[in-house]
Amino acid sequence: MSQILLQGRPESAEPASRNAGGRLLVRVLEVQREADGVVSIELGSDDASALPAWSPGAHIDVILPDGLVRQYSLCGAPEDRTRWRIGVLLEPEGRGGSSFIHNRVRAGDALQVAGPRNNFALGDAEEYLFIAGGIGITPILPMVRSVAASRRRWKLLYGGRTRRSMAFLDELTALDGDVLILPQDQHGHPDLPGFIGAYRPGVTVHCCGPGAMIDAVEAACQTWPASAIRRERFVASAKPSAEDEEAFEVELARSGTRITVPGDRGLLDVLEEAGCKIDNSCRAGICGTCVVRVLAGIPQHNDDILDDEQRASGTLILPCVSRCRSKLLVLDL
């Protein structure tokens, strides 16, 4: 289901070039309705010069005229350097960014963008399990295409509120692969543990969607190696207050020692009391000195120094401020 709403509107052409702040001026080529509440926007450069390259999982910042900045995943074809495509979900309760795009952006308009950046890169694996919820399909779609083209094994579980609200269904079902379309009004909540199954070497999970879905995937993958799960949350999880922190177990992989980290104690403090000597300085999550490798479990990152890709990899943690989402965290200590 897609309709072209409006074609080009005469505007004075502005060349696409990066300005002093590193931003790129692009032209809206086309706006299409993809599903209930979802439009796709195709962007291109005025002078037919190639847009910056990107890889599946990448996103761009769209700078709206009132200064709001919104991130949108690129969901077109990376090999097509003449245009980018993003998908935008209308969020009536949001701060106005999606409303502006849905109601005001038209083909022919100029927009400022920054990027692309990629904090959710497609990992290298023998088999892929893709899980997308709602508009979370946007970074997953080019990943699925890339893996399908390389003839590696893959499955996709795509959930949404209703079938009418789920974008890009035609493109997905045209791919030669195992695509499960599970609208909630017909199928209820998907059986994520059943879809994911037990851990086996060579399999990687990539998921993107609402926080509750990602939490459920993380819970189903608690015992998986950290590097086998990649996720992108479209809304940052709220930092829990001290009162909300839960206890978890930490295992020191080299000795097999397990220690409980109570809700009211920091991981670094507990590790030091157990005799681990970990260099540290700020004990505030900004210097990176205490960084430790994670072998299993899901870190809850509360630091300010790991970049988005490092956080998403789940293979590092700063124990001075960070904790664990899963019941067990295994560290390379």
Next chain:
Amino acid sequence: MSDAAEALKLDTTKVRGGTGLDAIRDEVDEVLQSAFDTTKSAAEAFFESYDRNPNPKALAAWLANRCWREIDYVMLLNEQIRRYGLAYKRHHITLLAKQSFQEAEHYETVGKLVETLGGEVPTSVPAIAAPWSKFLWDSMDRHPLGAIAAWYASETSATGAFEPLFAGVERHGLKDVAKTYRQIEIDEKFHTSLGRQILSTYAKTDEDRAEILRAMRGMRDIAWTSLTPEAVAEALTA
């Protein structure tokens, strides 16, 4: 440093903060790199001269200059908190105070090295450090973020001296110097990261950014000059 920390060497210029430096990110990073490079060259030159003539008093004088910087930072950081700190988020006040505490520890430990080598621990600005100190304090008087920008550049430049220092003192078996500076190296990651975060959080206007670049460039041009063998030789004859 742990295996992970050594292998990863997380980039403190990427610390999360605000967007205050975004418009001048390239200029800031260029200043930091050149500050690092010029200080590295100066330190290499000093240790090459020390190899030719391993005079403990020359090393003591080289370290005494750095020793003075540590205590100057202590006073500067506390003045920064006094003048401007209540406009910051509370955790930044805590972190600035923590940095001040560490700088005081550095003054103590580097001071011991200076004395062991037969030098004198400075208790007032030594001539060799005067231009550096004056610029730092003038930067604070000019703008609330001036001193932070100046010491961010200075601390970053100081990290350029680590590699030549470790190599140089190892050649001469000066294990205490190496041990002291290993800890300082760890702490400098915190200090530079904090400087970056504070600048990116509280810089709001183009005027703020212009002052930040002025302070950083000025300190870049000064910081290395007191670390050369010529500067040390002049300090010894003064």
